[in-house]
Amino acid sequence: MRAAQLQASGLEGLRVGDIARPVPGSGEVLIAVEAVSLNQLDLNVIAGLGPGRAARLPRVLGLDPAGIIVELGEGVDARRLGQAVVVKPNIPCGDCARCAMGHEADCPAQSVLGVHRDGGAAEFVVVPSRNAFDRHDLDAATASATVHSLPIVINAFDAAAVTAADRVLVTGAGGTLGHAAVAYARHLGASVVAASRAELPRLDGVEQIVAPDAARLAGRLADLDAFDVAIDVSGHGGTIAAGVAALGWGGRAVFCSASVDARLELDARDLYLKRKQLRGVASADYEHVRRALRHVQNGTIAPIIGSRHPLDDIVGAYRGFGASPRGKVVIDVV
Ligand SMILES: [Zn+2]
DSSP states (O other): OEEEEEOSSSGGGEEEEEOOOOOOOTTEEEEEEEEEEOOHHHHHHHHTOGGGGGOOSSEEOOSSOEEEEEEEOTTOOGGGTTOEEEEOSEEOOSSSHHHHTTOGGGOTTOEEBTTTBOOSSBSEEEEEGGGEEEOTTOOHHHHHHHHTHHHHHHHHHHHTTOOTTOEEEEESTTSHHHHHHHHHHHHHTOEEEEEESSOOOOOTTEEEEEOSSHHHHHHHHHTSOOEEEEEEOSOBHHHHHHHHHTEEEEEEEEEOOOSSBOOOOOOHHHHHHTTOEEEEOOOOOHHHHHHHHHHHHTTSOOOOEEEEEEGGGHHHHHHHTTTSOSSEEEEEOO
């Protein structure tokens, strides 16, 4: 089968070629992949940095493939054959106390598709059947663009218990996660301020702040009323700190990424005296994935697809990743 396999660190080590088709083991399914998206984590895997260091090479990339189930491993419900599915990248262990409670996001023994095992930037991928979600009538590109970002955002908003009465700050609003966070805050009826480094398209009911760096963001936020909730998807320590500082009494901050600048400096006295909270959300529960797919199916939230590339052009797609226009970069495998 054709696959984008990282054979050595660096983009020059990524090759599209023929490798053996994987075989589904017990409880697993084989998926004929139609589409998969590019993610920031792939760049870490390619560079061998941060969370990407966990990948053993050679490794097929691709976190979030969507396709059709074409073969079942032992013990998988026969009715799943032929089902159109999309794969949640984080694979929980299924055995621990958190998994038993349905808190798969917090499973301490989870692995990630395309990092710890071969991913879906290939004609076929094998995953545990429980991680392959029925995508109903969603097309493969839309389902792939949904399955990783929106569930994490929903988890973050749940963690901060956001309601329509809340004033919410979203920092890093320019990216895929940021778009999902602003869309979900609007869906909840909260009042939203979206902060980004570059100007965004105007959205009804969304106040915008453009600040090229954390210091200027902090300056702009100091002029505004305090926030009840700060959701950061930028992963930048300075930006997370600016969000926490902008919270009012009992404010809740959640950050969904810590990959850019991991250092975080907070005013501990302010955090303590104003009863603020700060939480990291790095994954999603199965229930968040089902909710995210439902929101996209019924049109409440629409992911933005930025550009599409054939599998053979995946190296070029990574090269332009980041500089490409707003929205998810999708690889069409077939
Ligand atoms: Zn577990």
